[in-house]
Amino acid sequence: MTTPTKIAGYDYENVDPAETPVTQEALDLLKATLLWDDTTDALLRRVGELLEKQVEDILDLWYGYVGSHPHLVTYFDGPAGEPDTAYLAGVRARFGQWIRDLCTRELDEQWLAYQHEVGLRHHSAKKNQTDGVDSPRAYVPLRYMIAFVYPITATIRDFLDRAASPDDDVDALVDAWFKAVVLSTTLWTEPYSDLW
Numbered sequence: 001m002t003t004p005t006k007i008a009g010y011d012y013e014n015v016d017p018a019e020t021p022v023t024q025e026a027l028d029l030l031k032a033t034l035l036w037d038d039t040t041d042a043l044l045r046r047v048g049e050l051l052e053k054q055v056e057d058i059l060d061l062w063y064g065y066v067g068s069h070p071h072l073v074t075y076f077d078g079p080a081g082e083p084d085t086a087y088l089a090g091v092r093a094r095f096g097q098w099i100r101d102l103c104t105r106e107l108d109e110q111w112l113a114y115q116h117e118v119g120l121r122h123h124s125a126k127k128n129q130t131d132g133v134d135s136p137r138a139y140v141p142l143r144y145m146i147a148f149v150y151p152i153t154a155t156i157r158d159f160l161d162r163a164a165s166p167d168d169d170v171d172a173l174v175d176a177w178f179k180a181v182v183l184s185t186t187l188w189t190e191p192y193s194d195l196w
C-alpha cells in the first residue's frame with residue numbers, strides 16, 4: 001500500500017477511535033447487511049491493485065463530473081462564491097487516498113474513526129476547517145451524499161475493465177467496490193441523523 005506522509009489534512013493516524021460513536025458491532029451488522037464476507041475483502045484488495053495506477057485518471061473523471069454540475073461544485077466555493085481551486089486541490093489528494101484506503105486498509109477501529117471524521121468534514125460540524133476555507137457552504141446536503149454513490153460506482157467499471165486480466169470477474173469486482181462505497185458513505189451519514 002502507498003503510505004501517505006504528506007497529504008495536507010489527511011489525519012488518518014491522528015483521529016481518536018474513542019471519539020467515534022459507531023461501535024465495531026454496528027460496523028459488523030452493517031457489513032452483514034451488505035452481504036459482506038471474506039470474498040468481498042479479497043475482491044476489494046484486487047480492486048485496489050487494478051486501480052492503483054489509475055487513481056489520477058479516476059479523479060480527473062470524478063472532478064469533471066462535479067465540475068460540470070454547478071449544483072455540486074458550489075460546495076467547493078470560497079468566500080467570493082466561486083469554486084476555490086486550492087480547496088478543490090486539497091480535497092482531491094485526500095480523495096485519492098480514500099480510494100487506496102478503501103481497498104487496502106483493515107476495517108479496524110482506526111478506519112472506523114477516520115470514516116467518522118470524513119462524515120464530520122461533509123457536515124457543518126467540520127466542513128471547511130481542514131483546508132481553512134471561508135466557504136458560504138457550511139455543509140454538503142445529505143441527499144447528495146447518498147446520490148453520489150451512483151456515479152462513484154458506475155464509473156469504476158471502465159477502469160477495472162481496462163486493467164483486469166482474463167481471470168478477473170469484473171462484475172464481482174464492481175460489486176465489491178459498490179459494497180465498500182455504500183459502507184463508507186453510510187458511516188459518513190451518522191452525524192446527519194439522530195435516528196442513524
Ligand code: HEM
Nearest residue numbers: 072075094095098118121127128130140144145148149185
Ligand atoms: C459517495 C459520496 C462521496 C464520496 C465517496 C466523497 C469523498 C470525499 C473524500 C474522500 C473527501 C476527503 C476526506 C478527507 O478529508 O480525508 C471529501 C471531502 C469533501 N467532499 Fe466529498 N464525497 C462524497 C460526496 C460528496 C458530495 C455529494 C459533495 C458535493 C459536491 C462532496 C463535497 C466534498 C467537499 C466540499 C469536501 C471537503 C470537505 C471539507 O471541507 O473538509 N462530497 N469527499
